[in-house]
Amino acid sequence: MGNYNPCILSLLKCCLLVLSLLLITKANFIPDFVPNDRTSVLYVPEGQPNGTSIRRLQGVDSNYDTLTFGIKSFTENENPFFVERVSKTEADLRLKMELDRENVSEYWIDLTLVDGRVPYPGKIQFLLVIVQDLNDNSPIFEPFNDTFSIVENSEVPTQVAKLKAKDVDEGPNGEVTYSLELDEDDKDKFNLQ
Numbered sequence: 505m506g507n508y509n510p511c512i513l514s515l516l517k518c519c520l521l522v523l524s525l526l527l528i529t530k531a532n533f534i535p536d537f538v539p540n541d542r543t544s545v546l547y548v549p550e551g552q553p554n555g556t557s558i559r560r561l562q563g564v565d566s567n568y569d570t571l572t573f574g575i576k577s578f579t580e581n582e583n584p585f586f587v588e589r590v591s592k593t594e595a596d597l598r599l600k601m602e603l604d605r606e607n608v609s610e611y612w613i614d615l616t617l618v619d620g621r622v623p624y625p626g627k628i629q630f631l632l633v634i635v636q637d638l639n640d641n642s643p644i645f646e647p648f649n650d651t652f653s654i655v656e657n658s659e660v661p662t663q664v665a666k667l668k669a670k671d672v673d674e675g676p677n678g679e680v681t682y683s684l685e686l687d688e689d690d691k692d693k694f695n696l697q
């Protein structure tokens with residue numbers, strides 16, 4: 505080593521340092537979701553208007569690359585969601601159409617995240633969207649004849665008709681209450697049981 509010129513040694517060290525820095529700079533770090541849960545659950549009420557943001561998506565990338573979020577494994581007809589970029593590391597998951605719990609009550613979404621360097625789909629996060637019920641349906645009677653007959657002088661009580669109604673909403677929103685509207689003269693003749 506004694507035969508080498510100290511200036512040349514310093515220059516070599518500098519070159520090695522620059523080369524190392526270049527390699528580090530070139531190395532790509534894969535982006536990740538924030539938080540980086542593998543699966544998450546989101547509750548969304550049905551009936552919200554198109555364009556409503558249902559979640560702010562966030563990512564991180566150690567190279568400070570611009571991140572692109574996306575949705576995988578939906579056909580166009582099934583997909584009620586879209587992603588809109590907000591910043592280099594953020595995007596909003598929005599509704600493309602109103603959700604209807606009585607039609608589809610939950611969606612499994614594969615969210616994707618790429619940094620322009622890793623191949624699609626990059627990082628994936630599974631999101632379960634559960635559609636919450638609103639009382640947006642009225643009860644409907646099952647088909648019935650609107651004329652009933654009863655023999656005069658029938659015993660009391662006698663069943664005149666049996667009616668049934670259904671409400672497709674969930675829980676208390678789907679409970680049915682019956683009532684009877686009668687002329688004043690008939691109020692003591694009929695009731696509900």
Ligand SMILES: [Ca+2]
Nearest residue numbers: 533567569619
């Ligand atoms: Ca990166």
Ligand SMILES: [Ca+2]
Nearest residue numbers: 637638640673
């Ligand atoms: Ca409903």
Ligand SMILES: [Ca+2]
Nearest residue numbers: 641671673677
């Ligand atoms: Ca209802």
